[in-house]
Amino acid sequence: MRVVVDLTRCQGYAQCAFLAPSVFRMQSGDALLYDSNPDDALREQIKRAAAACPVQAIHIGGMGTLAAMQKEPAQRRKPRGPVRLTDAEAAFKRGGRIVIVGASLAGLTAALMLRTQGFAGSLTLIGDEAYDPYDRPPLSKQVLTGWVRADHTLLPYSDELDADWHLGVRAMGLDLAGRQVLLADGNRVQFDRLLIATGARARPWPNDAEASLEGVEVVRTRDDAARLQRRLAARPGRVLVIGGGFTGSEVASACRELGLPVTVTERGATPLVGALGGVVGAVAAALQRDHGVDLRCGVTVTRLEGDANGRLRRAHFSDGSTLNVDVAVVALGAIRNVEWLRGSGLAVTRWGVACDAACHAFDINGLVTGNIFVAGDVARCPHPIYDYQFLSLEHWGNAVTQAKIAAHNMLSPEADRWPHLAIPTFWSTQFGVSIKSVGVPTFSDALVITQGSLAERRFVAVYGYKGRVTAAVAFDQPKWLEFYQGLIDAAAPFPPAFRTVHQPAEMRPVPPEFPKRAVSEHEATVMVTGREPYERRVRWVYRHL
């Protein structure tokens, strides 16, 4: 059977791990890993686990699953009363044509949401991978350790979805005027409304010849992960991980769990420095070193050297040193899958397809389109909390929430559109630790530890920008994070000045130590109220001017 846990919601209550211990496993901290496609014989146990989850984060098939809302928008809670559809909108909902390109997390979630919102027309999903939609986060974690097979990561959904699937077929182009998607097999698929959910792919090693050496791997797809897992299971001499971001760090963690010698190189001062800054990154560095990772920061790989048989043998570093390695995992981030949209007339950059908060794609002139929607890793969407900057997120939770909002808006008249105002949330599980973040840590000029301590490696770090809270990162403290999300929503003053439990003796804001980058300056700020996507609304506040 198929299981997916919304780990952005999960707070580590471990009820699942008690009740279905072979499927759900807690790590040493509050981090959960699980088997996405366990044996059917465990069904009853899994039902127990799903029913018991205090935050209802475990989904096991059925139409609700990924599209489920924690709290349904009941008619009576809507101030405007029931929403009336025009005849045209109603006809579209009954018999329109929706095409989704990209059949992964965002695409599947949108499809489920469309059906649960009552879309009865034709629904087509186009995906260039030949597989049923599957979940990627396990690929750099429980798949690499060999616990869960790469092909056992399929996402749950019900047959009631009633969709027309084109799997293993790439979309090659988009004809906006003619409302057609052009497929690699020569077919054209007609649509009334389109959702672009083509996500991203792994950034390959820049030197083609070196990249094709045997033993040089990336981790983005199920096939990638299966290949890397086999290599690791063959117990190579030493694994090199190029890039100390989340994926690289998770790969290193899996290697150490397998007892393999591993070297991580990171251009910046610490692992995770790009996402969380050097202060928190230093904790990640200590974690790696304690687990026996040979961590080399401020170092880049200049050359991968193969032997006569085309097998990877050695890596050369920018500090002049070399190292014999059998496997190199290139973890240098992702490239958005937008090439198929070149020349389509949409606002496409290397940061993705720009869209408004309702997920309508912008066209090349910066006007919103009415019938083209975007969601997931491929989308770039303005966020009022972050000075309306366009955010390109590569977060599981964002793909799900944005897909639900896009789907809702595809079926809704203007007055009932939901803006995508979710505060970005992200999790990672590495070296047994649960790392969670809310907000955008890079959008900050200072951070302060408000609970616990860096030394204990159990803490909450709050990030601030120009005197307001913009993000929080928690190591093994998942149960407090929703409080900090509330502070971000409310544009609460930074640094926080209240007393809490487990407060450090001294709370001194320090620079978060991000690598240099340009931050655009904006003086006004906004706050958001509401919890569920349908109730999130922006208000301007001038408090910090």
Add this chain to the structure above:
Amino acid sequence: MAQASIFEQILDPANRANPYPLYAELRKTPVAREADGTYIVSTYDEIVALLHDPRVSSDIRNLVRQAGATPSPQEGPPGLPEPFIRRDPPDHDRLRKLAMRPFGPPHTPRRIDALRPWLVETTTGLLDALAGKNQVDIVGDVAYPFPVTVICKLLGVPREDEARFHELADAGIETLDPTTGTLEQRKAKRDRTNAELGQYLAALADAHLRQPGGDLLSGFLTDNGPDGRMSREEVLSTAALLLVAGHETTVNLIANGMLTLLRHPGVFERLRREPELSIPLVEELLRYEPPVQFLPDRVTLADIDIAGTTIPQGSPLVLMLAAGSRDPERFDDPDRFMPDRPNNSHLGFGSGIHYCFGAPLARLEAQIALTELACRLEHPRLVADPPPYRPNPTLRGPLHLLVEVDGIRAAGVR
């Protein structure tokens, strides 16, 4: 005398049988201030927010310190440190983690699941003993003995001591109930029982240290994990906590469950035919008739703005879990008992870092007990509806639940 506040009416034993209309009344003011400065919180979102708010402490010494009064009366066995339910991080987290090591994941993930056959066997035994009766007391005959037997086995209380243990557990719980005497009387009684319980546990600990077994007490005493070990005093305090926290709560869940089933005969029949229904059904019970109605004894460490009110620093808080779990803003048709209600994030076990430690065990106990009762009681009828309630407003449940039956089916017969 001023008119009783809604909260005072809730405390009144006269309203024990059905406090829910009062909760609905309470929710009209999500955060209400009582005359004595206590804040009563009754709506779902606000309760959840406060349970995840690090400015809220479970350590009532914070209250006392601020008021400049003497330290609060010691709960639990005398001379022992406060148990982790009444402590804040980092102590809470350290103790809870150590207590979890022999009990559950990540260190002992299979212990509770593995108890399942024995739990079934134990209920079967209790029901077998009722053969030939035409009237049973669900509380006294099943709901009450079952959880104590379970916690005794887990803690490592030898069989021959169980009866003594029952008495102590009982007496301890009774003294928490404000209606059983004046504060002084209850304190004196509590001190006596606690002292006895402390002595008993101390002796038991010595025995387990000499000859450790696979039980929790032995586990706590001999733990060699990376985070160290509890002190002997902490072990005793934790053992007492597990005994008290897991006792009457589970009794009430089973008793409230049976009462609710008898009031919904259709659901009772369904459970008989589909035992798997017990899984969501127990969740719905925890929402609809929760054994822990509210959490008293929280304190604010800072001013907190919530639902248009500012709760000042140092205020006592009461979180009305049972009112939150019936908040129509969160649950559709909240006063309806819907055994397969989707998305049931009820507050029956609390939330946040103090989320019930024993929840997985309590769930299994209730699922098994209710399924067995449904399968084996022949044509059960309530003798009195409502049944007599214990006066305790926090841990709310029937004193007795008398049921007439045509007989007790043999085990395994549907």
